[in-house]
Amino acid sequence: MTEPAIFPVPVFSTLCNAAFALRREVFVWEQKVPEEEENDSYDLTATHFVAILAGEVVGTLRLIEQPEHVKIGRVAVRQAFRGRGVAKKLIAAAMAHAHANGQNRFYLTAQSDKLEFYERLGFVAFGPEFSDGGMPHRAMRDYDKATARLVD
Template identity: 65%
Template sequence: MHDITLLTVPVFSTLCNAAFALRREVFVIEQQIPEAEEFDADDLTATHLVAIAAGNVVGTLRIIWAPEHVKLGRVVVAQLWRGQGISTLLLRHAMDLARDKGQTRFYLTAQHDKLAVYEKLGFVAFGEPFDDGSGILHLKMKTY
């Protein structure tokens, strides 16, 4: 595995814009999610994390700080870098950042075929599968 650097980046910085481009590449182009659904107002206030390898942003996620929980989302890894544990590194880092701020409750919605990634970090699915408007079934997940 290559050396991976994890960074918190300001919205609309060069690295965050590279993360947005990666989200567009994977979610909008590859998975055909409407761009209007992928990018929203939460991007303006979220904390954005990037994973950098070989000089490129190869993964990203965002953290939304809600009163009732920390919501993790928009987890994405570039196609050539999948299967190397980058999403797990990003998620662990995000959860550690939240715990450092005293937060212990985590929530997310996961694409149905990605549940195992989150389960190994202590997330448990609840409720019925749903289509979030993207045409992809999701499940709500949380930690207890």
């Protein structure tokens, strides 16, 4: 497989708008997340990343800088391109970008059935399971791992 080209894109640029369309495809159409929950004000200030393969945006995520960590969110890969390492490469590129800007603490909320994927990337789950977009999720982080405790 050809490696995807991955890079940050400005909000509301043509490529970022393609990323928003991909998020709608994955989260709203496939996973039935209410559209009003999928889009939020963080999109205006987040750093958006895209993965491009075969001339199209096939993956996306966003980074939100918060005081205590950088939140990775809205990780989405077009269905036909899943299982090819696109999400893993997107996350690695986004984290490398943040590291280059002095950030070294990362947080995310993962759909509960995706925990193993993020664990392989160095994240640990903590806290209680909660519902987001109608699906069970867990908070995860890649720092303070020794203090991470699941609550059921």
